[in-house]
Amino acid sequence: MIGGDLSTRILLWVAVAFVVISAVVLYRAYHGPTIQDRLLAVNVAGTNTVVIIVLVAVAFGLPDMLDIAIVYALLNFVLSIAVARFIGWEWI
Amino acid sequence: MALTTAVVAGLALFGLLFAVVAVVGVLRFPDLYTRAHAVSKSDTLGVGLVLAAAAVASGSVGVTLKILFLFAFMLVTSPIAAHVLARSASLDGVEAWQVDPEEREEREETEDDQ
Numbered sequence: 001m002i003g004g005d006l007s008t009r010i011l012l013w014v015a016v017a018f019v020v021i022s023a024v025v026l027y028r029a030y031h032g033p034t035i036q037d038r039l040l041a042v043n044v045a046g047t048n049t050v051v052i053i054v055l056v057a058v059a060f061g062l063p064d065m066l067d068i069a070i071v072y073a074l075l076n077f078v079l080s081i082a083v084a085r086f087i088g089w090e091w092i
Numbered sequence: 093m094a095l096t097t098a099v100v101a102g103l104a105l106f107g108l109l110f111a112v113v114a115v116v117g118v119l120r121f122p123d124l125y126t127r128a129h130a131v132s133k134s135d136t137l138g139v140g141l142v143l144a145a146a147a148v149a150s151g152s153v154g155v156t157l158k159i160l161f162l163f164a165f166m167l168v169t170s171p172i173a174a175h176v177l178a179r180s181a182s183l184d185g186v187e188a189w190q191v192d193p194e195e196r197e198e199r200e201e202t203e204d205d206q
Contacts, residue, residue, distance in 0.1 A: 007100040080173035
């Protein structure tokens with residue numbers, strides 16, 4: 001059992017659930033028939049990672065980690081755009 | 093205190109529910125366009141609710157403002173990323189999923205019989 005008061009415990013268990021969800025969605029990243037399917041799955045896993053970082057930051061009382069979450073969200077967006085362009089289309 | 097905990101629990105569990113729905117959509121839907129549809133709406137709402145739960149639990153103005161900024165950023169970028177992927181697939185010539193024509197004819201015939 002994770003320690004702390006009740007709302008902290010709820011946040012941490014939700015973070016655990018998001019870890020499980022991110023692991024499950026990697027099935028699509030591995031099997032996805034098109035490269036866009038894989039990229040979409042990685043994008044979902046990255047979004048869930050941002051949520052996990054925010055939940056851990058609030059639960060452990062580390063507000064500086066929120067900056068890490070913001071940078072991670074930015075990198076996640078740049079990843080999708082950059083790979084979509086790298087696949088071979090010049091219209092972006 | 094108890095009210096705060098109840099609000100945190102409700103927001104976090106509803107957000108988790110929507111995130112699970114998004115993942116089920118990504119795993120079960122038949123082609124990229126429907127999967128992007130599931131992600132860009134359901135996942136954005138789920139993330140927003142969980143971030144709201146975190147903001148309520150923190151009880152601090154600075155943390156809440158940072159989380160609001162983060163959510164506004166994700167609200168803009170998540171649909172853009174899904175749109176970029178869908179358009180990239182469309183230009184790659186990925187066919188949109190549709191009901192098998194023979195199956196559709198059978199379905200319409202049974203509807204006519206009723």
